[in-house]
Amino acid sequence: MVHSLMGKAIGKFQLIEDGDRLLVCVSGGVDSMVLLHLLQTRLAFIPIHYDLHVLHIDLGYKKGENNALEAHLRKIGLPYTRVKTNIGPMAHSPSNWENPCFLCSRMRRKLIFQNAYQLGYNKIVMGHNRDDVLETLFLNMAYSGEISTMLPRQPFFNGQFIMVRPLYLLDEDVIRRYAAKMKIPAFYDGCPTGKNSKRASLHTWLQGLYQQNHRIKGTLFHAMSNIKPDYLPDLKGV
Secondary structure, three states: HHHHHHHHHHHOOOHHHHHEEEEOOOOOOOOHHHHHHHHHHHHOOOOOOEEEEEEEEEEOOOOOHHHHHHHHHHHHOOEEEEEEHHHHHOOOOOOOOOOHHHHHHHHHOOOOOOOOHHHHOOOOOOOHHHHHHHHHHHHHHEEEEEEEOOOOOOEEEOOOOOEEEOOOEEEEEEEHHHHHHHOOOOOOOOOOOOOOHHHHHHHHHHHHHHHOOOHHHHHHHOOOOOOOOOOOOOOOOO
């Protein structure tokens, strides 16, 4: 199921092509570790070939398991780049206490693009799943006043870089069950606010909705491509 859903996303959205050189962003969390495992193992049974290079942005938290992650990457034999930073403590400094996630995300993404350029990769692979897509939709509505979310294939800088999300159609719980079954390790990044962020709060709220009716998640997901402009007001200037 996991391989087939990822394959479906790759085919439908044209995420990966023969000869691609993929820069896979790995935080150490279960999503990115499962993504890396799937990308590596599927090479044995698909008709195309691509190269993998792992990029890990070490956020600089003292409790982060970055050394253990690096040891794991060496063990599985993939080329990797570890970028050591002080982004985490900087984002959580007293001068930025209101919104550490925003600054951390912005600085991390800047480094991703810089390293993609320096390493010569134009296709960047992220581990966002279907839950992340829906959470971003609601976050943008609640805090940015816009209806938008992450795309499965997203060009940046006039197409200089293309960010792809092969786990776009996979639910978080499916990924976690697969990780447990295959004994894929995950590594804590050390973030002190990861469980208390706006995204975490919204995640809890959405999970409550999903538990009321198992069809709600799928309905919300497909609603993003079933927009009816005639039933949306024009509130600009109001």
